[in-house]
Each structure stands twice: as C-alpha cells, then as structure tokens.
Amino acid sequence: MSLLFTLATLIIVLGVLIFVHELGHFLAAKAAGIQVLRFSLGIGPAIRRLTWVRGETEYSISWLPLGGYVKMASAEEAAASEALEGGPTLQPVDPKRVFEAKPVWMRMIVILAGVSMNLLFAWAVYSVLAYKEGRQINPTTTVGQVVADSLPAGAESLRDLPVGARITAVGGKPVASWNEVLLNLSTAPKDQVAIQLDDGTERLAAIPPSDVKGRERLARSLLPYLAPVIGQVLPDHPAERAGMMVGDTVTAVNGAPIPQWYDFLVAVRGQAGVPLVLTVARQGHRIEIPVTPEGETEVLPDGTKRQVGRIGVGVAFDYKTEPYTVGEAILAGGSATIYASTQIAEMVRGLISGQVDRKNIGGPILIAQAAAQSAKQGLDVFLGFLAFVSVNLAVLNMLPIPVLDGGQFLFLLAEGIFRRPLSLRLREQLTMVGLVLIVLLMVLAFSNDIRRLIGG
Numbered sequence: 001m002s003l004l005f006t007l008a009t010l011i012i013v014l015g016v017l018i019f020v021h022e023l024g025h026f027l028a029a030k031a032a033g034i035q036v037l038r039f040s041l042g043i044g045p046a047i048r049r050l051t052w053v054r055g056e057t058e059y060s061i062s063w064l065p066l067g068g069y070v071k072m073a074s075a076e077e078a079a080a081s082e083a084l085e086g087g088p089t090l091q092p093v094d095p096k097r098v099f100e101a102k103p104v105w106m107r108m109i110v111i112l113a114g115v116s117m118n119l120l121f122a123w124a125v126y127s128v129l130a131y132k133e134g135r136q137i138n139p140t141t142t143v144g145q146v147v148a149d150s151l152p153a154g155a156e157s158l159r160d161l162p163v164g165a166r167i168t169a170v171g172g173k174p175v176a177s178w179n180e181v182l183l184n185l186s187t188a189p190k191d192q193v194a195i196q197l198d199d200g201t202e203r204l205a206a207i208p209p210s211d212v213k214g215r216e217r218l219a220r221s222l223l224p225y226l227a228p229v230i231g232q233v234l235p236d237h238p239a240e241r242a243g244m245m246v247g248d249t250v251t252a253v254n255g256a257p258i259p260q261w262y263d264f265l266v267a268v269r270g271q272a273g274v275p276l277v278l279t280v281a282r283q284g285h286r287i288e289i290p291v292t293p294e295g296e297t298e299v300l301p302d303g304t305k306r307q308v309g310r311i312g313v314g315v316a317f318d319y320k321t322e323p324y325t326v327g328e329a330i331l332a333g334g335s336a337t338i339y340a341s342t343q344i345a346e347m348v349r350g351l352i353s354g355q356v357d358r359k360n361i362g363g364p365i366l367i368a369q370a371a372a373q374s375a376k377q378g379l380d381v382f383l384g385f386l387a388f389v390s391v392n393l394a395v396l397n398m399l400p401i402p403v404l405d406g407g408q409f410l411f412l413l414a415e416g417i418f419r420r421p422l423s424l425r426l427r428e429q430l431t432m433v434g435l436v437l438i439v440l441l442m443v444l445a446f447s448n449d450i451r452r453l454i455g456g
Contacts, residue, residue, distance in 0.1 A: 009375045009382075010368035011065075015041065017118065017390050018068040021397070024117030025070040028110040035073035035097040043067045056091055072110075073098045076424050104416045111408050118394035119337060125387035127333025129380055134321040135332070138178035141167045144225035145262045151221045152214040154206035158195070158222070163260075166198040178224040185219045193218070226261035229316040230280075235376060237312020242291040244313060245282065252279035261315045268293050272309035297359070340391040348395065363445030365453065402427070402434030 018041055029036050035056060040046060042062030051060035062068075073093045099107060143166075148159045167181055168174065171188030175181050185193060191208040193215075207214040228250040233240050250258050253267040254277055268276070272295035280287050293309025324332060351358060362370075367389065374385035398406040407430070415421045 005375075006368045006372040009371035010364060013367060013371045013386060013389060014065060014364070016386065017121075017393055018042075020117050020121045020390065021114040021393060022068045022070050024113035024115075025110060028113035029070060029072050029099075032102055032106050032110055033097055034099055034102060034110065035091075035094050036070060037073055037091050037093075038069075038071035040071070041065075041068045043069060053091075058091065075100045100421070104412055108409060108412050108416075111405050111412065114405055115394040115397050118390045118397075119341070122340065122387040122390040122394075123330075123333050123337045125333075125383050125390075126336040127330045129384060129387075130332040130336070131324050131326060131329035133380065134323045135328075136317070136319040137322055138224055138317065139176070139320055140178055140224050140318075141175050141181055142225040143167065143222060144260055145223040147221045147223065150217055152205075152207060152211075152217040154214065155218050155221070157203045158205060158218075161195075161203060161222075164225070167195060168198050169196040170194070181222070181224075182219045185222070186215050223262065226315050227318070228258050228261045228264045230313050231316025232314030232377075234312035234314075235373060237310070238291050238294055239311040239313045242278075242289050242311075244278075244280070244289060244291070244311075246316070248280040248282050248287075250278055250280050251286070253277070255279075268311055269308040272296070272307050274309070337387075337391060340388055341395055344392050344395045348399070358444065359448055359451070361441070361445050361448055362452075363442065363449045365446070365449035401437055402431040403438055404434065407431075407434055 022039060022041070026036060026039055037056070038046075038058045038060060040060045040062050042065045044062050044064040046058075046060035046062050051058060053059070075095070075098045095101070099110075102110075143161055143163060145163060146158055146161045151158060170181055170184035171190065171193055173180075173184050173188075175184060187209075188194075189209060191206065193205040193207060195203045195205065197203070205218055207218055209215070230239075230244060230246055230248040230250070233244055233246055250264050252258055253264065256267065258264045258267065272293050275290060275292045278289045278291055280289060291311055293311050295307045296310050297305050298308045351361065371382070371385060371389075375382045397404050398409075400410050401407045402411070411422060411427060421427075
C-alpha cells in the first residue's frame with residue numbers, strides 16, 4: 001500500500017467530512033442571519049494562496065488539517081478560539097448580525113447543525129448503499145454456536161442448545177431465515193420467548209419485552225451456522241502473505257478437522273505466534289498452507305486483557321439479496337446510522353469507564369490506514385467507511401468538552417437556564433481546559449498510531 005495512496009484517501013476522508021460538518025454550521029448561520037466572516041478547512045493560520053473572499057465571507061484552507069471552523073461575527077472574542085480560528089478577519093462586523101444577538105434557541109440550532117449534517121450525510125450514504133445492495137438475508141436457521149458466557153439471566157435453558165439444531169419458530173412465529181430469528185427474539189410479546197427446534201423440543205427464555213438489553217444479549221448469544229469458507233483476505237496480513245485466497249474452504253488446522261467457521265476461529269485465536277498448517281480445499285484440490293497468526297491484544301468486558309491470534313481473513317456469507325424499495329432503503333439507512341451511533345457511544349463510555357483499552361484510540365495515521373484498506377476493497381466499502389467516520393465525528397463532537405460542539409451547546413443551555421450568558425472569563429477558562437484535553441487526546445492518539453507503526 002503506497003504512502004501516496006494512503007495520504008490521498010486520508011485527504012479525501014477528512015476533506016469531505018470536515019466540509020460536510022462545517023457546511024452545516026455555515027448554512028444554519030446564514031439562515032439565521034448571522035454574519036459569517038470565515039469558512040475554513042483546517043485550523044490555525046490560513047494559507048494565503050488558498051484564501052479568497054466572496055461577498056462578506058472569507059474562504060480558506062488553513063495550515064493544520066485537523067478540523068475546520070466557521071468563524072461567525074461575535075460581540076466578544078475568546079483568546080483560545082481566536083488562536084484556533086486564525087486570528088481576526090478584515091471584514092467589518094454588523095452589530096445586529098453577531099452571534100450573540102440571536103435568540104438562544106436559534107444559536108443552539110446553529111451549534112447542532114454540524115453534527116446534524118454529519119448524521120444526515122451518513123444516513124444518505126447508508127441509504128444509497130442499502131438501495132444498491134439490497135437486503136442481505138441469511139437463509140439458514142441452523143444454530144452454529146451458543147455464546148454461553150453472554151447469555152442473559154433467564155436464558156439458562158439455551159446453554160446446552162445443540163450445535164446443528166435447526167430453529168423452526170420463535171415466539172410462536174415460524175422462521176425461514178436468521179434475520180427472522182433475530183427479529184422475533186427481540187420482538188416476541190410474551191415474557192417467555194419460546195424457541196422451537198426441528199426435533200419437536202422447545203426452549204424457553206424468561207426475558208420480558210421490557211428488558212430490551214436482555215433481549216439484545218439473547219440475540220447476540222445465538223450465532224448461525226457458518227461454513228469455514230474464506231470470503232475476505234485483508235492486505236498486508238499473514239493470510240495474504242501465505243497465499244490464501246477468497247473461496248478457500250478450510251478443512252483442517254494442524255490435521256484437526258474444522259466442521260464450521262467458529263472452530264476455525266478458535267483454532268487460530270489460541271495460537272498467536274505459533275506456526276500452523278491449514279488444509280484448504282480449492283477448486284477440487286487439497287492444499288496445505290503454512291501460516292503464523294499475529295498476536296493482538298483483546299480487552300474483555302471485565303477489563304482483563306488477553307493475547308489472541310489473527311491471520312486477517314473474513315468468512316464468506318451465503319446470503320441472499322432482496323431488493324429494497326426507496327422508502328425501505330431510507331429506513332434501512334436510518335437504522336444503520338442509529339446502530340453506528342450507538343456503537344460509537346458505547347465505545348466512548350467504555351473508554352471513560354476503563355472497560356476499553358485506551359490503546360485502541362487512533363488518530364489520523366490509523367484513519368489513513370483504514371481508509372486506504374477500505375478504498376482497496378471497492379467504492380461501496382469506502383463509502384461505508386466514510387459514513388461510519390462521519391457518525392464518529394458527530395458523536396465525538398457532542399462530548400461535553402468546550403471547543404467541541406457539545407461544550408458550546410452546554411454554554412447556551414446554561415444561558416437559557418440562567419437567563420444570561422456565563423461570564424466571558426469563565427468560558428475562556430473552560431475553553432482552555434477543553435483545549436488542553438483535546439491536545440492530550442491527540443497526543444495519545446498519535447502515540448498509539450506510532451506504536452502500531454513500529455510494531456509495539
């Protein structure tokens with residue numbers, strides 16, 4: 001993967017998403033009648049040769065490509081924001097059109113417009129991808145694995161659910177796909193979810209509909225059968241270097257038979273750094289492929305860590321595709337956006353509580369590597385990555401840290417409650433604290449990126 005290609009994908013990702021975010025603030029400010037002095041991609045001093053003025057607004061690209069800003073006319077200028085926003089502009093300020101002259105509710109809309117645009121952008125991308133790719137249906141109802149450790153209370157009867165059993169109905173409703181299994185597990189109306197099997201037996205999970213998290217854990221604990229077929233080989237990973245190919249079927253690891261995908265995962269995860277011999281079936285021939293899994297640190301829900309082996313492959317899903325109508329695609333795009341937002345929020349909560357290792361935090365280098373890898377896998381994968389990062393940007397921007405949109409929203413909320421703005425000095429102090437926190441976070445992200453680069 002060339003450095004030039006990696007840098008190009010990073011520029012595209014950051015450029016598009018920063019532009020989308022700041023465009024939200026810009027359009028909302030213009031609609032509210034607020035004078036916009038500067039629209040900048042990047043922070044800090046503007047690059048003179050990449051700066052031009054149109055109407056009352058200066059458009060520029062600034063030296064630090066780590067964000068962007070819309071500089072609105074203000075009755076008061078904080079030192080911290082002045083440093084980030086490249087200093088004063090030459091345009092005269094209309095006192096009637098300064099930010100503070102507008103009602104609090106209108107200023108809240110302007111502040112929230114950036115993250116709203118990021119979410120709308122992600123929603124649009126996910127909707128287009130859903131319409132293009134259709135609904136992915138997993139046609140099996142055969143149980144491949146029960147993750148006993150994650151089963152919620154009340155579902156103990158499923159611990160010994162036999163692998164290979166076929167589910168015929170859930171909650172009294174017949175099921176013909178794993179999608180229907182998951183849907184009925186989540187929406188069954190009774191306090192006990194009945195799971196019927198093809199041998200005529202029934203298992204009950206005593207989880208009421210009001211226990212949403214319990215139902216979610218139940219759905220995540222039952223996994224469908226997956227054949228041990230390679231559907232993805234990641235570049236620059238052991239599997240690719242060993243010569244594995246998409247379509248290979250793994251039949252054995254070190255001579256031990258592999259009946260399904262989960263057995264293959266277990267065989268690889270427990271052998272970090274240990275040479276393995278994979279037996280694969282390829283176009284009617286049996287091939288033996290030596291490969292050594294790379295070690296990777298995994299953080300468990302209780303905060304403990306363990307080393308697991310990875311070779312950089314993904315399973316081939318034998319899905320059937322059903323087309324979406326435009327309306328269905330829009331709903332699917334909204335669901336995907338909500339799901340991504342929830343996952344990112346849970347990750348942030350885990351980082352704050354210590355349940356997620358802070359070494360997982362990444363900066364521009366990690367984003368560049370991930371962007372380049374997704375781009376090499378095709379336009380659809382790259383667009384999906386772009387949408388996910390857009391949601392990431394929206395969620396992180398709503399953290400209650402001054403300098404970020406979430407912190408500015410809290411300032412306005414306090415102004416609405418107390419009927420007067422917080423003192424400029426207090427806001428400056430809080431903004432400086434927020435700036436320090438952001439700088440520390442950036443230092444941590446860069447140090448993690450560098451550690452990954454040198455193999456730490």
